[in-house]
Amino acid sequence: MSEVFTTAVMVAVVASAIRLAVPLLLAALGETFGQRSGVLNLGVDGIMLLGAFTGYYAVLKTDNVWLGLLAGAIVGLVLGLASAVIAVTLKAEQGISGIGVYLFGLGMSDLLFQKLVGTPIPIDQFPAVDIPVLSDIPYIGEMFFQHSLVIYLAFLSIPVATFVINRTTFGMKIRAVGEYPDAADTLGVSVAGVRYATEIIGGTLAGIAGAVLAITLGIFQQNLTNGAGFIAIALVYFGAWRPTGIMLGALLFGFVNALVLELKTLEIIPRDLSNIAAMAPAIITILALVFVARRFRAPSALTKPFTRGK
Amino acid sequence: MSINLNNRQRRILAYSIPVLAVFAALLFGAVMLVLLGANPVEGYSEMFIGAFGSGNALIATILKATPLLFVGTGIVIAFRANVINIGAEGQMVLGGLFATIAALYLPEMPSIIMVPAVLIAGLAGGALWGWIPGALKAYYRVNEILSTIMLNIVAVQLMSYLLRGPLIDPAEIERGTRIPQTERLVESADLPIIFGDRFHIGPLIAVLCAIATYYLLWRTPLGYRLRAVGLSEHAARYAGIPVRRTIALALTMSGALAGLAGAVLVFGSESHRMVTDGSTVGFTGSAGFNGIVAALLGGLHPIWTIPASFLFGGLIVGGQALQRAVQVPSALIVALNGLVVVFVVAADRYRVRLLSTEGREEAAEGESPPGGEEESSLGSVYDAAPRGTDSYGQDEFGDDPR
Numbered sequence: 001m002s003e004v005f006t007t008a009v010m011v012a013v014v015a016s017a018i019r020l021a022v023p024l025l026l027a028a029l030g031e032t033f034g035q036r037s038g039v040l041n042l043g044v045d046g047i048m049l050l051g052a053f054t055g056y057y058a059v060l061k062t063d064n065v066w067l068g069l070l071a072g073a074i075v076g077l078v079l080g081l082a083s084a085v086i087a088v089t090l091k092a093e094q095g096i097s098g099i100g101v102y103l104f105g106l107g108m109s110d111l112l113f114q115k116l117v118g119t120p121i122p123i124d125q126f127p128a129v130d131i132p133v134l135s136d137i138p139y140i141g142e143m144f145f146q147h148s149l150v151i152y153l154a155f156l157s158i159p160v161a162t163f164v165i166n167r168t169t170f171g172m173k174i175r176a177v178g179e180y181p182d183a184a185d186t187l188g189v190s191v192a193g194v195r196y197a198t199e200i201i202g203g204t205l206a207g208i209a210g211a212v213l214a215i216t217l218g219i220f221q222q223n224l225t226n227g228a229g230f231i232a233i234a235l236v237y238f239g240a241w242r243p244t245g246i247m248l249g250a251l252l253f254g255f256v257n258a259l260v261l262e263l264k265t266l267e268i269i270p271r272d273l274s275n276i277a278a279m280a281p282a283i284i285t286i287l288a289l290v291f292v293a294r295r296f297r298a299p300s301a302l303t304k305p306f307t308r309g310k
Numbered sequence: 311m312s313i314n315l316n317n318r319q320r321r322i323l324a325y326s327i328p329v330l331a332v333f334a335a336l337l338f339g340a341v342m343l344v345l346l347g348a349n350p351v352e353g354y355s356e357m358f359i360g361a362f363g364s365g366n367a368l369i370a371t372i373l374k375a376t377p378l379l380f381v382g383t384g385i386v387i388a389f390r391a392n393v394i395n396i397g398a399e400g401q402m403v404l405g406g407l408f409a410t411i412a413a414l415y416l417p418e419m420p421s422i423i424m425v426p427a428v429l430i431a432g433l434a435g436g437a438l439w440g441w442i443p444g445a446l447k448a449y450y451r452v453n454e455i456l457s458t459i460m461l462n463i464v465a466v467q468l469m470s471y472l473l474r475g476p477l478i479d480p481a482e483i484e485r486g487t488r489i490p491q492t493e494r495l496v497e498s499a500d501l502p503i504i505f506g507d508r509f510h511i512g513p514l515i516a517v518l519c520a521i522a523t524y525y526l527l528w529r530t531p532l533g534y535r536l537r538a539v540g541l542s543e544h545a546a547r548y549a550g551i552p553v554r555r556t557i558a559l560a561l562t563m564s565g566a567l568a569g570l571a572g573a574v575l576v577f578g579s580e581s582h583r584m585v586t587d588g589s590t591v592g593f594t595g596s597a598g599f600n601g602i603v604a605a606l607l608g609g610l611h612p613i614w615t616i617p618a619s620f621l622f623g624g625l626i627v628g629g630q631a632l633q634r635a636v637q638v639p640s641a642l643i644v645a646l647n648g649l650v651v652v653f654v655v656a657a658d659r660y661r662v663r664l665l666s667t668e669g670r671e672e673a674a675e676g677e678s679p680p681g682g683e684e685e686s687s688l689g690s691v692y693d694a695a696p697r698g699t700d701s702y703g704q705d706e707f708g709d710d711p712r
Binding site: 040042046086090091092093095096097099100101102103104105106107108110111114115222223227230233234237272273275276278279281282283285286289290293294298305 | 446452457589596645646648
């Protein structure tokens with residue numbers, strides 16, 4: 001076991017944990033906005049997949065990673081809007097309609113890939129941006145300050161989200177609509193309007209998360225996310241609906257994934273047991289859900305469509 | 311809401327809403343076909359012929375509908391108790407695994423014992439995978455949507471591990487091909503064929519389960535408790551019903567039926583092995599998700615779920631025919647499947663609303679007792695209450711005392 005804990009290996013694992021955490025972080029952050037306003041969007045994985053494909057395709061055609069990110073964001077926005085129509089206006093059962101969105105995204109992204117691309121062609125990845133001075137610190141620099149711009153921005157979005165949710169009028173409306181929609185409605189807050197806004201934010205971030213994933217890997221394939229969208233939804237519970245908690249959860253998952261990957265490469269986990277190791281995130285999530293459910297409470301109106309006068 | 315509908319018309323309209331939703335989804339699919347450069351009229355006629363156009367097609371459709379009916383029936387039980395079971399995929403996998411292990415390790419026995427034995431093993435596997443989220447929801451208040459999704463992930467990894475390792479066909483190791491599948495399981499466990507060369511007893515068992523579930527839900531005290539918990543947990547608690555145990559039981563039974571579907575998939579398959587491609591969908595064909603849609607199409611009623619599963623089975627078999635005929639990637643079927651789910655679920659509330667309006671008007675006319683039994687647990691009877699009705703008192707009364 002000693003070879004695992006050499007400094008070089010641990011530094012590489014931490015750096016890769018941070019990279020792996022970012023798509024989860026962005027998607028979970030988007031989902032948080034929706035859930036705090038009372039809407040559970042189970043279609044995140046489908047939105048991520050379509051965001052990932054469009055992001056990949058845009059980079060393939062333009063060789064510009066930022067246009068890829070933009071393409072993922074636009075697709076996410078449109079799907080977020082569609083999710084809002086389904087959940088808010090049509091008042092569909094959120095636990096099931098999201099599965100439909102997921103299946104649509106899973107099939108559609110694969111279909112588009114086969115029709116428009118066919119064989120996987122690698123694309124440009126995000127350029128690394130070394131932060132001056134800090135990136136020169138031994139070990140620490142390599143772990144934290146030699147990433148791409150997207151990764152810094154993703155972590156910067158945590159305090160921004162915390163501020164928006166807790167300190168702005170819009171954030172107050174989100175919380176009010178998620179906890180006491182009747183009261184919010186009485187005070188003239190448009191419950192549907194706020195929920196449309198949060199679903200669009202959530203969809204956009206999920207689309208970006210997918211594009212980030214595809215561009216970070218430099219490739220697209222069928223079911224690229226491999227359930228990351230569902231893990232992201234669980235992370236929202238894991239982090240008790242707070243951006244900071246979600247960041248910690250995403251980092252934990254990133255770390256577990258990076259460690260398992262590294263242990264597999266070093267053949268410390270025999271190939272036969274790699275499936276068992278792959279259960280880890282799901283099992284950790286279930287245990288965390290038990291813990292969270294005892295200490296924290298979900299927004300009271302979560303999954304409940306709002307009807308005035310009900 | 312239109313006014314001049316009598317109750318009978320309203321009821322017919324209510325039951326046709328999910329079917330209309332399927333057509334709406336197919337219309338959307340037609341647009342996709344056009345964009346893909348295929349002829350949708352040709353595609354959909356191939357679809358219809360492929361699903362219902364011949365004896366062989368009908369058999370394929372019925373066999374495809376069988377797991378949907380098992381899962382859908384289980385979903386009805388769960389939803390009537392107001393529990394959302396997204397975990398049927400994993401429960402099917404566990405059912406398949408338990409049944410396979412039983413067939414591999416039980417001593418050689420005649421068919422009359424072996425077939426029930428593997429089916430019961432499958433039932434137990436699914437029940438276990440349903441009990442876990444059920445107990446977590448009932449006793450630890452863990453959201454069942456999330457726990458069942460996570461258990462789906464665990465199940466697929468467990469399946470991959472077992473079929474690549476301990477349960478792999480020894481011949482695959484000898485040949486070095488290492489396809490993750492079991493050996494051909496004992497013949498005495500094959501589901502008996504009723505007629506033709508592949509129509510086995512699976513569909514019959516599924517229909518019997520659906521009928522039994524109808525009796526369970528509307529003719530037994532347990533069914534009464536399940537529905538009472540589904541309509542109002544608080545009222546059920548005041549009536550002395552053990553709410554937590556009932557919730558855990560609902561998911562356990564729902565899982566058991568999905569497990570049965572998994573066992574039937576293995577022992578009713580043509581290869582009589584359990585095979586994986588590393589995804590749940592590779593084993594279940596998304597039946598764990600589509601069963602939910604079948605149940606919604608059937609208005610969350612076990613008997614109506616029978617024709618609904620048949621129609622949905624036809625949609626899947628026909629979809630494969632369509633894909634072959636107009637040469638589009640099979641991913642289109644997955645996408646279309648998703649659209650059908652979205653459209654049916656989104657339309658469900660309108661069905662519930664039509665039915666609840668009916669119940670209220672009847673009550674107002676004094677023709678029948680209030681509280682129609684057809685209420686879906688997914689929607690509230692009070693949804694269409696006129697604006698301004700003060701129901702705050704009720705809401706506060708209903709606040710969770712736990």
